[in-house]
Amino acid sequence: MMISKVKNAMSTLVGGMMPHGHHHHHNHHSGGGQTCGPDSLPPRFPYGRPDFLDLTPELLQYSTEHASRPVLTLKRDSRLPWRTGYAEVINAGKSMLNEDQASCEKLFVKKPSSKQRNSSLLEDNGDGTGIPLHFWGVYDGHAGSGAAIMASKLLHRLIRDRLGEIFHLLENPTSAPPICLAKNGSPYQVDTKKGAAQETEDPDAVNDSSLRFHMEKVVSLESLVMGVIETAFTQMDDLIEKEKLSYTISGGCCALAAIYLMGKLYIANAGDSRAIIIRNNEVIPMTNEFTPESERQRLQYLGFLRPELLGNEFTHIEFPRRIQHSELGKKMLYRDHTMTGWAYKTIVEDDLKFPLIYGEGKKARVMATIGVTRGLGDHDLKVYNSNIYIKPFLSCVPEVKVYNVDENKHGPDDVLVMGTDGLWDVTTDREVADAVSAYLSCCDPSDPMRYTLAAQDLLMRSRGVLKERGWRLPNERLGSGDDITVFVIPLAGQESET
């Protein structure tokens, strides 16, 4: 019965059974479902696993078996940039399909030609010219796989195209980016004496330059790339919203991306996935997780400033548990958006509303609905049985950290590990580092599969094996029942490219 359900969902999602023209614009029904009835819009992209896995329809079907949870890895004859290793597994039944997605691409940043300007997001034309850009993305979907799939197909292209807009600045990495550009965004003649840009076409510019350059921040090229990545995430989120008018794009997703450009690795995280660098068996954390607990004060502040977003059902104040009507007038522990500690307050009628942030650890939720506070999609996600939207409380902007790859020496066992929360919920950073280091040190450095085998090893440590009492780790603790996706990326990997 499980199989027939899967088949049914898959054929709908894979098929594109709906005629493309049959659109309902301004469709407002919930995006939580994965099926696509006769009244719905067609999916933006069909369901599938990452292209680089190159699955046959039979293997795609096989990958969804919740009972056996087969581990998918990169095939022996496939090759990802930098010899990247990859492994994934579906959840133990919490959703029909694997809602994780991944992408790994080598792209080229190019100066936009005049005709390309308004037709971005093209596939790389593969002529190998331009500035190379390596991209790894891990997307953890929820309430459907639509947003995760779409982001895995397009986010890296958006980033590439936005980098193209500053191509002339990337070409001159030693000079600081000009603060102001001409209307067409074209490069300037730079007045090197002041280190700042001036347009020759503008006669005013010279006259008032003393005023203009009086107090001026120097912005580094690195923070310009960070800005590109941040705004590309926002653009991706806007694109999902826009295309939801014409397509079904279900759910939302956490997005974790690693971008290697000109010697630096930019790690951008929006959600609760995690990336760590393991160097010399030392852990360098590259992400923070964004959850109702870690972002409590930001969310409470919004609820405080915009109480209408709480729909008269929620209170921005946090309490350690629900309050009962009979407790009115008593004193209860609370904390508001300004506090880290707790204090007592006298309970009033308004405090009986449900707290905006409620629950602990993995069970913490925003408005009793969602357990992550950053990501893409979720535009029509509402509190159950209400008209209260969650989206205003979610941020689509990642936190970006930079690691200077070229300034550090890396051995073949130094890696970047990226994984969805399924990996990290049961395995600590330290355990992951020890496992990777132990595995790689036993593994022939020239084996093209070594990073994929390390990824598979990590994945198995978090999934465990199926016993009578469910998925269990060697120490008898519960394994992760979540979808799990792992990249193991060798930091000396670009040296292996030719």
Next chain:
Amino acid sequence: MMISKVKNAMSTLVGGMMPHGHHHHHNHHSGGGQTCGPDSLPPRFPYGRPDFLDLTPELLQYSTEHASRPVLTLKRDSRLPWRTGYAEVINAGKSMLNEDQASCEKLFVKKPSSKQRNSSLLEDNGDGTGIPLHFWGVYDGHAGSGAAIMASKLLHRLIRDRLGEIFHLLENPTSAPPICLAKNGSPYQVDTKKGAAQETEDPDAVNDSSLRFHMEKVVSLESLVMGVIETAFTQMDDLIEKEKLSYTISGGCCALAAIYLMGKLYIANAGDSRAIIIRNNEVIPMTNEFTPESERQRLQYLGFLRPELLGNEFTHIEFPRRIQHSELGKKMLYRDHTMTGWAYKTIVEDDLKFPLIYGEGKKARVMATIGVTRGLGDHDLKVYNSNIYIKPFLSCVPEVKVYNVDENKHGPDDVLVMGTDGLWDVTTDREVADAVSAYLSCCDPSDPMRYTLAAQDLLMRSRGVLKERGWRLPNERLGSGDDITVFVIPLAGQESET
């Protein structure tokens, strides 16, 4: 001429020349001035230096000489709790009086008696009963010294009184604080089986206890003390606002407080003062500074959500410099409340407004007015020549960090250093630690003056000496022209108490 101006300001502030009943309620004129004309309200507290310095009027006058900047230290026959060392010096002329203030107190937390309930803030009655509480406060005033003086007199009493309200919980430090208290705040009978509080007077409580205690956060006593400190800062700020109806309380102040209670040191910081622990010559930073740069995103977010607070004069978007009208339509670097990196945007009319956050480093300002973003007071601070209030952008809530004194071994050279920004602007944490360690290691451990001499040594390193070209450090760099206040507090100090 300088001297006569000082005398005039001092006699006004010290004197209380106005008859106390002569109040203008709802007085709204700017609190920036320090003088007190015939139309003004009397000062809440007269100007002075910390009581523990025990200055004669002549010495008080002498302390204000900007030309010589005499260093004031604790007298040889004075003794502060824990043998605390202290030194201060006035600024080089940026304000008439020293706008820094400090306090150092040993207080006792007591169960509030029924008559005390509504008459808090009393001086300690000194009978030595109750739970001992040590307090060190450093207040860096701006635009007048009124807020700093008032806070230095009252904040520790507010904290003591709020701790009194949870006295029965402090008495039982091993049991977690109950989540809910009776109306009168009195202790409960605790149902130990569930570890949660129940009132015997409430028959419902037992019936639905399974529901009540279904999901319940455990709150530690430590986070309750943190909450006491956070809410006491808010209460202090509210008190300043309220008493401004009856008194002149000029300006605002950064507040940095260290509270030692039951084996733990709570460091609470609202502003740009700084505290570090030096242990074994290692630096443990105990504060973050709150400035327009460090709190940029919080401030921009408020400006974005509540644009009316920007008074149509400011934009919440940050630009690296002012934009000129002739640049409309061009592209300029910017970042908004969601971004850490920079991106280009096309300049529109709205972008010509002045940026909410502008300038770099020590010159960064909120609405071109103030260089710190947390503190007490400033209720009537406005943007120059406008009706735009700054206060909504300022937070009075400190960040609180906890250091477990009793769980660590401390030698006589392990100290907590607290200083206003005058100290830290020219001396790094590392330099302070090296200087303190070097000084103390050469100094007789039994000398009661050793921590005061170390504080004086630190202060001299930041003030420098007066040369032809101003106050200079040994390396010829400029010394700090700001008010400087330094506490050096031995962490083994409570062992010296009897």
